[in-house]
Amino acid sequence: MKGKIVPVCEEEGLELLFGTPSEKIELYSQALADAGFDPLPEFTPPDEVPPGMFRLLSGRAPMHTFGRTTNNRVLGGLMSENEVWINARAARSLAGFEEKPLKSGDYVMLVNQDGAKSGPVKAKVTERIRGDAVYLVHGFGHTAKGLSFSRNRGASDSALTTRFKVDPVMGGTGMNVNFVRISRAEA
C-alpha cells in the first residue's frame, strides 16, 4: 500500500500554522466577537448543587468501551458492576444514613431531580472525589433481556441523565448537569 506522504510533525516539515486569521492560536478571537460571542472564553459557573443532592458525574473504565462490552464475560469479569463513588466525609453526614453510616459495598438507589431512578448500585466510599459530586462508570444498569450477563448490574448514568446543556458557541452537549439523591436500597 502506498499513499501520499504528508508531514505530521515539525520534524517532518509540517508548518506550524493554524487556520485562524492570524495563523496562530487565538485566545482572543475576533471571529467570535464578530459573531456576537465572548471573544475571550468566560467562565460560567455550573448550577449550584441542591441541598441533599449530588452532582452526577460519569466516565469510563479502561476495560469497557461505551455500553457494549459489559456483557462480555472476560471484560465483565474485570468489572462486573459499577459503583457510585461518594466522598468519605460526605458519606459520614449523609441524610437518611444517621443510624447506619454508608459503607463501601452497601447497595443504594439513585434518584435524580426529575424522579428518574437507577440501581441498586454498590457504594464506593472514597477520598478520590469531591464532596458535592458522585461518580458512575458508564455502561451499566442495563435492562435489555439480551444482555444476559450485564443486565441489572449497577446503575445507569444514562437513565439519570434526563437533562443536558448545550454549549452556545459550538453546540456540544454537557451531560454532567444532573443531580441525584442517595437512598438505601431495600434488601
Add this chain to the structure above:
Amino acid sequence: MLFKNYRTRYAMVMDTRRCVGCQTCVLACKAENGVPVNGYRDWIVTETKGEFPHLSMEIRSERCMHCTNAPCVTNCPTGASHFAKGGTVQIDRALCTGCKACVAACPYGARYVHPDGYVDKCSFCMHRVTKGASTACVEGCPTKALAFGDLNDPSSDVARLLHSRTSKLLSPEEGTEPNLYFLV
C-alpha cells in the same frame, strides 16, 4: 552474550509511576494462559493515601513473585510446587492434589484453585521465555510499566531499571525474598 558465568535469576520490575491500571496485563495473561473465568494469575491493586484533595495514589500490577525463599514450595506436601529454570516457582499439575497448603502459605494471595482441581498461578510465561519471547503481560502493557528478564545479567531491562530507580518489595518482613520489584 559474553558473560555466562552467572546463574539466571528471572525477575520482574513493575513501575508504579507508569501504570494506569488499565488491566491489559490481566487480560493478556488470561488469553495467553487460558485462565478460567473466575481465576486470575495477575491483578491490579490501587492504594490511595491522604484526604481529599491532598492525595497520592499507587497502582500495582501484582502476580506470583517467584520468591527465592518460597513458602509455597516448602509447604507443598507432594512436591508439585517446585523451583525451576531461572529460579522460578512452578507447579507440576500431575502431582498437585489441590490440597491448598500453598494457597495458605503464600503471603501474596498469588494462587487460585483451577476448576480442574489443581492449583494455578503465574508461571512467568516460561513457555514463551524459553522461546526467546517476553511474558504476555509485559508485551501487552501499553505504558511499558512492566519489565521482565534476568536480574543477574547487568544489561537486562530489569537490572538496569533496578540500578537507576528506587524500588521496593512487598512484605519483605515475610522473608520470602520476592523477585517482583516495584519502582516507586
